Amino acid sequence: MDNNVNDNGGFLWGLLGCCIPLVGLILFLVWKDSKPATSKSAGIGALVGVIIYVVFYVIMAVVGVGLASLGM
Numbered sequence: 875m876d877n878n879v880n881d882n883g884g885f886l887w888g889l890l891g892c893c894i895p896l897v898g899l900i901l902f903l904v905w906k907d908s909k910p911a912t913s914k915s916a917g918i919g920a921l922v923g924v925i926i927y928v929v930f931y932v933i934m935a936v937v938g939v940g941l942a943s944l945g946m
Contacts (some may be wrong), residue, residue, distance in 0.1 A: 883911040891919025898923065 891898020898920025905913035 881909040881911045883915045885915070887912055888915040888919035888922075891916040891921075892923040892926070893919075895920040895923040895927075 887901065888898075891901065898916045902913050902917035902920065905916070
């Protein structure tokens with residue numbers, strides 16, 4: 875293991891994980907031993923991205939059912 879690895883986490887890795895959750899999950903799994911802080915950022919970003927997607931999907935389903943019940 876290389877002890878000179880720059881592991882400072884990073885907002886951009888989290889943002890990448892949020893925008894593309896599959897990439898964030900892969901980066902989390904690949905870096906979990908060698909870069910734990912950066913891995914955590916990418917993993918949290920992926921988790922946030924999935925949660926945002928699920929919440930958006932539920933909101934759209936509720937709005938769709940509401941509009942359908944109004945006959946629109």
